[in-house]
Amino acid sequence: MDKTNAAVIGLGSMGFGMAVSLARKGFDVAGTDVNAEAVQRFAAHGRAARSIAEAATGAAILVVVVVNAAQTRTVLFGPEGAANALPKGAVVISSATMSPKDAEALAAEAEARGLLYLDAPISGGAQRAAEGALTVLASGSDAAFAKAQPALDAMAQKLYKLGDKPGIGAAFKMVNQLLAGVHIAAACEAITFAKRLGLDIGKVYEVITAAAGNSWMFENRVPHILEGDYSPKSAVDIFTKDLGIVLDMSRDTKFPTPIAGQAFQMFMMTAAAGMGRDDDASVARLYAQIAGLDLPSSIKSNG
Known part of the structure; x- marks a missing residue:
């Protein structure tokens, strides 16, 4: 397949494995993290980006693997956030653990900016992330699932489609x-x-x-x-x-x-x-x- 541009924000124990799994399946992956050592380590697998905006530019799929809703909001809508760099119609795969209310609010803001949003928390640990064998608990629109599906196939062994509204996942x-x-x-x-x-x-x-x-x-x-x-x-x-x-x-x-x-x-x-x-x-x-x-x-x- 032609290489699809993807970006992973957050190269911790889970995000790093997810980014590597995407690269292994043929995606052109840009990755970034606040930890410069993690970014440097990812350079052996994909494009090491110096900022969120650089990673997100031109990406059809953005995977956000940070700690919580507040960090996800900063990644997407902060001063140097991804929302302004992503092309219209790109999908955000949001994998941080957060409350349903936070997921709903982030989805609404992303969709208002012409982006698709998949509420997609993950389970499985660092080893399964590296193997592309995570369990993903996802909810969102049919369009978001369709756009995200190739990346989900690369990162997950089990995908649960739990509903058509963010917050259910x-x-x-x-x-x-x-x-x-x-x-x-x-x-x-x-x-x-x-x-x-x-x-x-x-x-x-x-x-x-x-x-x-x-x-x-x-x-x-x-x-x-x-x-x-x-x-x-x-x-x-x-x-x-x-x-x-x-x-x-x-x-x-x-x-x-x-x-x-x-x-x-x-x-x-x-x-x-x-x-x-x-x-x-x-x-x-x-x-x-x-x-x-x-x-x-x-x-x-x-x-």
Whole structure:
């Protein structure tokens, strides 16, 4: 196929893999990030852009993989934003985790400027991003899906088309994040409880992952604790943000989410203890500090 111009704004652990996946599938990809080292590393795979506007110029598809709605707004509509550089009819694939209200507002502003907007939060982690095997929870107009489809095919193994209005994908993602945050907090509580009981926590991991109490998060995060490695695959601060959004939505809809609220407080306490930028399995370290327990040494933590 002729090379389609695409741009990726945000070359972090997820965005970098998504950009590489696009390049691998034949897209002419420009990438940029506030981290100059990430941009330089991407130069081996595509065009390293010095600014958002440079990356977006001429792009038919713009993928925005930043932290939250505020950053997405800056990327699109800030003084050096992409909206003024994109051609009319280009599609924005917005992959930051945000509230449905924020997704709806960003979509309305993009569409008012002649752009298509796909609300497309992602799940799967950095490895699946690099493999082009993400799960995408998307909603938007038929035209937005049609324009974005080649890029989605390159980046995703599973694409869920969840509705014709932006905001629906964001809502699905927040249900996922409620469960993800609760499961991480529960896994950290369980493994440190096992430590308090004097059990071999390596053996506990072996047993639980073969038993009904297992979860994807227990299986994925507990090895970080066993290895004493808290370098951030996914940081504590991500879940203070995401569970905070869940609680905001809970209040707005007058629906109680007490378990999510407890998990939110555990992440908040972990962040307050100086571990906000460390891996989210650091909740176990907070439990260990409270209980006076020794977990395997933290050899790669940021905190």
